[in-house]
Amino acid sequence: MLQQLAQLTINGLITGTILGLTGVGLTLVFGIQRLANFAYGEYLTTAAYIAFIANVVFGLDLVSSALLAMAGGALLALLLHFLVLKPLRGRGLVAMSLITVGLGMMLRNVIFLVAGPQIRSLDIDQTRVFDLGLIRISPGQALAIGIAIVVAPAVALFLSRTTIGKSMRAVADNRDLAAVTGIDVERIGTYVWLLAGALAGIGGVMLAIVQGTFNPNLGTQILFLIFTTIVLGGIGNAYGALIGGVVLGLVMELSTWEGFAGGLEPRFKSVLAFVVLILLLLYRPQGLFGKERVL
């Protein structure tokens, strides 16, 4: 039972990092561009397929493939920003959200048409297992942990130490105030898309590695968990999203631990997350760390 607990903790931390990193991107976009990006899941999917092409079709190693996927995610985010979302700005939150819904449907189905519905996997040895005594991890998980250990602190440092990172948080927190203090909101907005796209790229690749297999619904399936993450962290709050992601990942995995009255059946993990979301909206819509806003 203790072994299961350790295993679930590791799984939860991995899922949590994926949710946290992608959550940072989604929440900053929400705060800065004022739109709920329902196409964000497809950024993850696109990146996973870019990694697939690089890794499986062209035989590149996984790390270069992941880097290419990151670049691809960032490029996609920038393209959609400059070609579609920026020119259409000012249409209201619901209209903009519906536009991203439409973009997401287009992207997802283009991927379906081009790549086909069949299940894909990146080139990792799925059969090997590293036995670390208390826990056993697959090479995919090991790689995901490796990425998490590098990227998560890097993102945290970027947000806390660099000028651009600090500006991003300031603009996401209060756009008008940030503009008054002389931050170039427009430029920061562009950087935020770049960051969000790159993080979606990392998240997509990590998800593809951890799951082992994926199809064009990869991103859509996790999008609502990412939304839950950013509500948990408080919309617009980047640190909140990082922590919220880890909390959500751990809660979801640990809920299946036998120690908790036999544990929840794993297939109901997602339902648990959505119930958490509804309860949050009921009692703490500002998130775990957010402050109450004046309407």
Place this chain on the structure above:
Amino acid sequence: MDIFNPVFWIFVATTGGIYTIMALGLYVQFSLAGLPNFGHVAFMAVAAYAMAILVARYGLPLPVGILGGLVAAVILAILVGVPALRLRADYLAIATVAGGEIVRYLAMNLQGLTGGPIGSIGLLGPGKIATFNGSWQVFMGDIAFYLKPIFGKYGRPDTAMAIVVWVFAFAAILVLWRMERSPWGRVMQGIREDDTAVAAIGKNVVGFKMQALIIGALLGAVSGMLLALQIGVFSPDDYQPTITFYAYLIIILGGMNRIWSVPVGAILFTLLYTGTRFLNVYPLTLFDSGERAYLRLFLVGLLLVLFLAFRPQGIFGDRRQILEK
């Protein structure tokens, strides 16, 4: 199938009518009260499941099943509405998406109750085939008998269904059309524009929004049950999240602010939908049936983007405040 086959048009009419009812539900919530419900499909699914379970598993008569479906949709509306209606529009959108996902996950995974991924056919457990629409087919057959003198060889059960669907759709439009012009509709218009100001003049905004959510849920429920009765056997896949956005496309196609354009939008959408599915004309012949599903969803997404970008007022009408908020 080709476009000269009346069976094709009967199918278009029935589906278009069901989509009209579905979109009317969203019309009440979104166009009337300004509530961005991104999980409308959940009301359809919950009602269809409640009906099928009551009929197939517990052997209750169909009208009881339908009543159960309506009750289930209202309960869901209250569960989603209580936390979300006090919040900003974007939170409501996310909450309704979550509500829809919960319903779909449960339908997929509560195999004992819902039949799981294989759907309504598995309601009685493995090895048994469950049906729930027998008495509905008998009912349609009875109506078809009276249609024979008028429609000749097309006085068939599916013609009867098309007529039943449209009678309901027009009745609903008529009721709502009058309601929209009543003091009730005036309060809804106010809420759509500025709910804080409406609260400041002493109206129970959350109460009104809840009414809109529930009425929309009931219409969604009716359309969901009609869809289930039409296809006879359904699974969680028949209630995909994208269906909600079919409803958005329908009310945007017609123009947000006219209830009479909802059926027009629904028919246009159904032509796109069924056309890409059944018609064998170039360039559709380039795609096989599996690919056509993706093509269709791609087109739905494209139209959503194009209309919101270039013609938010729809094919007819002038634009309504709601999309500018």
Place this chain on the structure above:
Amino acid sequence: MLLKVDGITKAFGGVKAVQGASFDVKEGSITALIGPNGAGKTTAFNLVSGFMRPDEGTIQFDGRRTERLSGHTVARHGLVRVFQTARVFTQMTVLENLLIAARHQPGEKFGAAWLMPGRTSRREREIRREAEERLALVRLTHLTHERAGALSGGQRKLLELARALMVQPKMILLDEPMAGVAPVLGEQLMEHIKELREKAGITVLIIEHDIDLVMSISDRVIVMDEGRVIADGPPDAIQANERVITAYLGRNAGAAA
């Protein structure tokens, strides 16, 4: 006392906008609430009108505890607020803006248009007559069928005042009614506010920055600074109050000079 506010506190993420403010408003008075920017006046309004819930403290209006009630319930009890930037329904006509605010319209229940058309249209005729009177009062009759979105800022404020009166309030809260209003309309607005008290006996609580105006119109002045009430009394006493002069009037005079 029509309104008794006792020790209300409201914090936003650690910042206390209002901390332990207490004040009363006498029935039939015009009371002004003044103070420097950020003193917590608008938050106090939000709390009193039920649009926010205080963290601590009690509010009593017309003999009822209201601090736990929601905004629309407080409005129904007869305490109606008017917003700082006029929130009229721009897509509706001027007349409709008033009709929507009327009370006791049975037609606002769902299905009433079908189930009780007689009662609905009878009440609608009464409401319409009342609305036309109010429009005449604020001299907007010539705009009756104009879209409210086409009105000037000052006209919108008049319209919102008329709309608030449709709710038949015992007391109204005015948040900077003069801000952004042309002087001529402003004077008219002030006349209306005085009339309200004299003819209809409506109590008025008003946030206003123009000190001369406050001193000329109000019976009583409450001064807030940093979330607290620092002075409370008749206008001339307030003008002589040392704390007020340093906290507010002095600063203001310094800026004006």
